[in-house]
Amino acid sequence: MESIQIFGTPLIMWLLAVSAVIILGVSKAGIKGISIILVTIMVFVYGGKNSTGILMPLLISADILAITYYRKYVQWKYLIKLLPAMVVGVFIGTFIGKDLPEVLFKQSMIAIILFSVAILLYWEKNPPKEVPDNWFFSSFLGLAAGITTMIGNLAGPFANIYFLSMRMPKNAFIGTAAWLFFIINLIKLPLHAFVWGTVNAESIKQTVSLIPAMFVGFILGASLVTRIKDDSYRKMIIIITGIGALILLIRQ
Numbered sequence: 001m002e003s004i005q006i007f008g009t010p011l012i013m014w015l016l017a018v019s020a021v022i023i024l025g026v027s028k029a030g031i032k033g034i035s036i037i038l039v040t041i042m043v044f045v046y047g048g049k050n051s052t053g054i055l056m057p058l059l060i061s062a063d064i065l066a067i068t069y070y071r072k073y074v075q076w077k078y079l080i081k082l083l084p085a086m087v088v089g090v091f092i093g094t095f096i097g098k099d100l101p102e103v104l105f106k107q108s109m110i111a112i113i114l115f116s117v118a119i120l121l122y123w124e125k126n127p128p129k130e131v132p133d134n135w136f137f138s139s140f141l142g143l144a145a146g147i148t149t150m151i152g153n154l155a156g157p158f159a160n161i162y163f164l165s166m167r168m169p170k171n172a173f174i175g176t177a178a179w180l181f182f183i184i185n186l187i188k189l190p191l192h193a194f195v196w197g198t199v200n201a202e203s204i205k206q207t208v209s210l211i212p213a214m215f216v217g218f219i220l221g222a223s224l225v226t227r228i229k230d231d232s233y234r235k236m237i238i239i240i241t242g243i244g245a246l247i248l249l250i251r252q
Contacts, residue, residue: 007205009045017045017206018213021058025217027156028062029069030174030225035156036116046206048105048152049097053198055153057207058214060185065218066178073175078166081138082145082159086184089146094191097151105151112148116157123161138162149184150191174225 004011020041027035042051067074097105141162149155159180163173193199 007209008202009206013045014209016041017210020045021210021213022217022220024055024058025062025065025214025219026221026224027217028059028066028178029218029221030066030170031221031228032156032160032174032177036154039153043152048108049100049196049198050203052151052153053192053196053200053203054206054210056185056189056192056199057204058210059153060182060189061211062214062218063178063182063185065215066174067182069222070171070175070178073169073171074179075168075172075176078163078168079176079180081135082142082162082180083183085139085142086146086149086155086180087187089143089148090150090184090187090191091146092143093147093150094195096147098196108151112152112154116148116154119157119161123164137165146184149181150188155181155184170225 006014020038023034023038042055046054141158145155145158159177163177
């Protein structure tokens with residue numbers, strides 16, 4: 001089995017990538033909070049920086065499905081508050097990550113994952129009674145989301161914190177987040193292609209081989225989104241995410 005390869009990737013590793021992209025589809029369909037798991041797997045299979053380039057077209061494809069499926073629910077006033085600082089964060093992240101060595105890049109992603117888990121744990125145990133709906137709060141989270149989305153496609157926890165703080169209804173949460181990341185990922189694509197060089201002919205081959213898994217994941221996620229219990233699922237994701245980060249740390 002190890003001798004079989006899919007576009008130069010050993011079959012076992014490619015199957016791991018397929019599982020990650022199924023999770024991507026599930027996440028984009030509305031089961032939020034699991035994106036760190038797919039990033040962890042993709043880093044394991046393809047490496048830190050290379051995995052970000054392979055994921056970019058997949059993310060945009062999934063975003064298109066999400067904005068189409070949840071097109072009626074977007075709340076532009078929240079998106080507009082978060083977007084400007086997030087765009088600035090993307091360019092800061094581009095500068096920070098451009099010349100980082102692979103080992104340091106991966107360590108940065110691990111640090112982001114662990115920090116994200118810590119934030120989720122804190123908010124799980126200490127839900128705020130009232131979060132200020134002001135530009136400072138949205139700018140801080142937007143900047144953090146922009147930097148982390150460029151360095152490792154890890155903006156989810158920061159964006160989720162903002163949208164949850166605004167007490168948005170479920171479908172509005174999903175629809176607004178879908179448009180936010182669609183716009184951001186379109187901005188990121190040329191930066192990956194022309195600044196980092198992580199979107200290239202080789203990465204596109206890997207992406208094409210994984211696209212069907214993304215569709216499968218999105219269909220599965222759309223069917224699950226109304227059935228899953230938020231509390232138990234969120235706790236499970238936090239635990240699995242932390243384990244994934246520790247595995248990456250051990251592999252250094």
